[in-house]
Amino acid sequence: MCKECGCGLGGTPQILGGHGNAEAATSATSADSAPGPGPGHEHQAYPAHEHPAHPHSHASGDPHTDAAHTVAVQRSLLEKNQRLAERNRGFFRAKGWLVLNIMSSPGAGKTTLIEQTARGLRGRLRCGVVVGDLATDLDAARLRAAGVPVVQVATGTVCHLDADMVRRAVAQLNTDGLDLLIIENVGNLVCPADFDLGEDLRVVLLSVTEGEDKPLKYPPLFHSAHVALITKCDLAEAAQFNRAAALAHLQRVSHHARIFEVSARTGAGMSAWLEFLQHEHRRIRNQPL
Amino acid sequence: MHEVGLMTEAIRIALEEAQARGARRITALRLRVGTLSGVVPEALAFAFDLVTARTAAEGARLEVERVPAVWWCRDCEQEFGGDDPWPACPHCGGLKAELRQGRELEIASMDLV
Numbered sequence: 001m002c003k004e005c006g007c008g009l010g011g012t013p014q015i016l017g018g019h020g021n022a023e024a025a026t027s028a029t030s031a032d033s034a035p036g037p038g039p040g041h042e043h044q045a046y047p048a049h050e051h052p053a054h055p056h057s058h059a060s061g062d063p064h065t066d067a068a069h070t071v072a073v074q075r076s077l078l079e080k081n082q083r084l085a086e087r088n089r090g091f092f093r094a095k096g097w098l099v100l101n102i103m104s105s106p107g108a109g110k111t112t113l114i115e116q117t118a119r120g121l122r123g124r125l126r127c128g129v130v131v132g133d134l135a136t137d138l139d140a141a142r143l144r145a146a147g148v149p150v151v152q153v154a155t156g157t158v159c160h161l162d163a164d165m166v167r168r169a170v171a172q173l174n175t176d177g178l179d180l181l182i183i184e185n186v187g188n189l190v191c192p193a194d195f196d197l198g199e200d201l202r203v204v205l206l207s208v209t210e211g212e213d214k215p216l217k218y219p220p221l222f223h224s225a226h227v228a229l230i231t232k233c234d235l236a237e238a239a240q241f242n243r244a245a246a247l248a249h250l251q252r253v254s255h256h257a258r259i260f261e262v263s264a265r266t267g268a269g270m271s272a273w274l275e276f277l278q279h280e281h282r283r284i285r286n287q288p289l
Numbered sequence: 290m291h292e293v294g295l296m297t298e299a300i301r302i303a304l305e306e307a308q309a310r311g312a313r314r315i316t317a318l319r320l321r322v323g324t325l326s327g328v329v330p331e332a333l334a335f336a337f338d339l340v341t342a343r344t345a346a347e348g349a350r351l352e353v354e355r356v357p358a359v360w361w362c363r364d365c366e367q368e369f370g371g372d373d374p375w376p377a378c379p380h381c382g383g384l385k386a387e388l389r390q391g392r393e394l395e396i397a398s399m400d401l402v
Contacts (some may be wrong), residue, residue, distance in 0.1 A: 049327070067402070068402045069402075070398050070399070070400050070401075071306070071310060073302070073306055073397065073398055073399060074396070075300050075306075075396050076319075076394060076395045079302075079303070158294070160291065171378065190327060194291075194394075219374035220325065220374070253375045255384060255385050277300075
């Protein structure tokens with residue numbers, strides 16, 4: 001097929017309506033009975049179709065041997081990450097770990113929540129953490145100071161963690177006796193929505209200081225969450241947080257998500273969250289492999 | 290968003306498929322992009338020029354087909370359309386809709402020589 005005008009579809013050199021080729025008259029007749037292009041092909045369906053100039057040039061001798069052909073591909077741009085995420089998931093399940101992917105905007109309180117979750121679960125579940133940030137290992141240092149095994153992934157310019165970064169980070173983590181792997185994603189409410197890391201639960205944070213309408217502004221990420229935590233509840237009054245509106249927005253966009261209201265700083269609401277994690281860990285561990 | 294990263298992956302896949310078919314060059318690439326994928330076609334076009342430079346896809350034409358969103362209402366079990374990212378069902382008013390189509394990010398086809 002000619003790549004610019006589409007003529008020759010089906011392998012029959014269709015020359016109708018003034019390509020200036022001597023074969024035009026004869027081939028027009030034979031083409032009608034030939035197993036050529038279907039009725040949708042313009043050149044055949046509309047013999048009056050003007051195509052006089054043939055304005056393009058052909059590099060090779062035969063005008064139509066160098067033509068482009070269309071091939072169907074049908075492959076997802078996320079397939080590589082998806083494949084690696086499924087590999088992670090199989091590895092995590094074989095290990096019996098509950099794996100959380102924690103996502104929020106920058107400053108919603110991911111690190112403090114993780115720190116207090118690990119402390120609160122001490123003696124019940126052993127936690128390890130993978131932290132993603134564009135730069136610095138400040139968050140990792142905080143968690144390390146709290147006695148939590150942690151590996152930092154500096155993503156450079158990348159705005160989200162992907163399954164391969166997590167795989168490489170986990171290989172560096174001290175996973176002896178681990179029960180709960182917490183992945184702290186890059187602070188970003190857009191990109192992490194598309195990247196499965198192999199987690200069991202996608203956890204999104206909404207802090208009272210950032211406004212009730214975040215779920216409406218960033219629906220893909222909130223919609224993908226299994227769990228939504230409203231954080232910094234100790235600041236709700238000072239921030240004039242409209243709790244009813246926030247819950248309504250969350251229930252609308254993340255209608256399948258479990259919702260917790262916590263303050264990692266004061267500990268309010270944390271016991272329900274920790275019990276939920278223990279319950280989920282039992283559920284994962286009891287699943288047949 | 291991460292259009293450059295996505296386009297890098299698109300070209301990686303396209304070059305792999307082209308090579309497997311013994312093609313010399315990719316002259317057109319057609320992507321299907323859901324209206325709720327979060328991907329901006331203009332940013333994809335920008336990334337395309339960047340990523341195809343000095344590859345067998347350099348100078349190729351990029352065509353982006355936008356795939357409209359289709360929701361399925363869990364309450365009344367009917368489908369409906371619309372690019373509202375948190376829609377109410379137009380049939381029953383329910384808010385428990387699941388997205389059936391509209392987050393596509395895929396290569397549909399390409400032209401090879």
